[in-house]
Amino acid sequence: MxxxxxxxxxxxxxxxxxxxxxxxxxxxxxxxxxxxxxxxxxxxxxxxxxxxxxxxYGKPEFGLTETEVGGERVSVHEKVIWSRPFCNLIHFERVLPANHGKDPRILLVAPMSGHYATLLRGTVEALLPHADVYITDWVDARMVPVSEGRFDLDDFIDYLIDIFQFMGPGVNAVGVCQPSVPLLAAVGVMEMDADPCVPATMTLMGGPIDTRVNPTAVNKLAQSKPLDWFRDNVIMNVPWPQPGFMRPVYPxxxxxxxxxxxxxxxxxxxxxxxxxxxxxxxxxxxxxxxxxxxxxxxxxDLTAEFYLQTVDEVFIKHSLPNGRFKHRGRKVDTKAIRNVGLLTVEGQNDDISGVGQTEAAHFICPGIPNEKRMHYVQADVGHYGVFNGSRFRRDIVPMIVDFARAHSGGRKAMSPRVIEGGKA
Structure with a gap:
């Protein structure tokens, strides 16, 4: 009501x-x-x-029509190349000079946490001069008819696996905040199945892999309430005349x-x-x-089932770091991840995902060789600064691109290192 x-x-x-x-x-x-x-x-x-x-406020536009590649201005065309009821895959296709070499393909897995994927407009813009960029554009749940069915955390993982298989081998996946958990789970499922389309690299940025580490106010709130409290207090049905009329959502x-x-x-x-x-x-x-x-x-709006399952599995049960996370009833073994390069990025002043929460991915993925892993803490930035702003463009973008090139066949692999405070 x-x-x-x-x-x-x-x-x-x-x-x-x-x-x-x-x-x-x-x-x-x-x-x-x-x-x-x-x-x-x-x-x-x-x-x-x-x-x-x-x-x-309606959904903003990306509005990215050109970028600079190798000192030359080139046009950019936004194309939907894959579509499902709850997500569109957008390719920012660049019209490159004839002599330009092959850039790494980067898939930005946008957060499904309240804001549209356009929140990463600056992220896309900063990566375009160096990479072939794609992004998951999640659909507002209030715009999806009930007849299209449910969408929960398992479906999120299925969508990611489907996208990786659609794009083929060699993709470099970048999960920003919330999707760090389902991205890591999706890669775990694909490694368990020896899927040849598993990403070449996985970059997790400001993600709640283990919220028991340095918990923030957001984490403490989720811990302080039983799941039924969230179901009773924040879940509502989409009103008429919206297309998603009567769909239960977190508005x-x-x-x-x-x-x-x-x-x-x-x-x-x-x-x-x-x-x-x-x-x-x-x-x-x-x-x-x-x-x-x-x-x-x-x-x-987020579907009720996705929101409640995320709160339960990520913030209350800590299922992934505890080794009890399941996808479609099947336990996800993160120790099976061996072929994917892992880069984790955190912000020193992040008040959403505390320092150490994303780095926890390294501890639950012991099968990844040391030469294919890296951790970085950016000095003097909060949560938003991890994926946007001047320090992101100056320090983090080159690192993501170099890491992708190093582990997707573009150049010799970098040495493993941990960088804190913006200094090696």
Whole structure:
């Protein structure tokens, strides 16, 4: 019922939001003398803050149309090359110069944790000059009819295996945050089956492999409540007239409330600063705020079964590091992983996946040779900085690309090493 009330509230506010937007444009119109005054800019700023605060944010676009390869600008075409009800595989196809060599194929496994895959736009953009990039574009559960069936953690793993088999041998998989666990499980299943399409390398970034290590506030919350609490308090049915009507989900707006409550003071200050940037006519700062929050506030629903199984297996039972994780009733043996290079990346100030949680993958995969494993801790970054931002572009991207080239036939393998604080 709460989801229905949320939708009703949006519908009731819609006329006021439209009116606020109309008046905002009127006060911003350069033909209006008030637009050149402090009063006019203050009214326009207040109206925009109201409109943006009450808006439903749709899925953003990747909007990546070109990149630079070898000092030359080349065009990029976004293509869906594989599709299932809950996921599309997007290929960012580059039109390369004729003499350009073969770059590593990198599959970004985007998190299914509330935000759309476009959250990794900066990740894709940073990798495009060096690699042939693909990404899993997960579908909002509220947009998938109930007739398409369930989608849980087992299905997530099945999708990954299907994608690897579709792409063929030699793929370099990069799991960002949440998918680190199902990616590691999928690779374990493929190694157990001697699947020739198993990825060449597996990079896990800020992932909750073992949340018992250096637990964060998020981990402690999951531990403090029984699974029934999550089922009773956060699971709701998609309201009419959405395509997924009556599908049980963990709604995006609830997830967003949780995200924002962790740093509520920071978001309130950001809104205040946004208002004053507009009043002072600081267009660049205001535009940066819009760009960030257009992405941050765009959230998607998760299927109830996927969310509850993830909470239970990853955060409550710790099934993977305990050696009790099962896929379709079959125990996943991570010790069977021997042929896949393993790179783990963590952020020194990560408050979502604490330092050591991702590194735990090395301890549960003892079969990987030392020369095919590497761990890195990036200094002075939080969770978001592990896969985006200046330090990611400067330090982490070259490492991912070099690791992929080294272990997918492109060049001699690197020596095993552990890097902490951004220094070898």
């Amino acid at each position: 709460f989801y229905q009330l949320y939708e009703l509230n949006h519908a009731m506010v819609a006329p006021f939001r439209a009116g606020a937007d109309w008046w905002r444009m009127a006060y911003r119109n350069p033909l209006n003398p008030l637009s050149h005054t402090m009063l006019g800019r203050s009214v326009a700023a207040a109206l925009e803050v109201f409109e943006r605060s009450t808006r439903r 995006g707006f609830l997830q967003l409330s949780g995200f924002m409550s962790m740093n509520l003071d920071r978001h309130m200050i950001a809104q205040k600063d946004f208002f004053f940037h507009m009043v002072k006519n600081d267009g660049d700062s205001a535009e940066k705020h819009r760009d960030f929050y257009d992405e941050y506030l765009a959230v998607m």
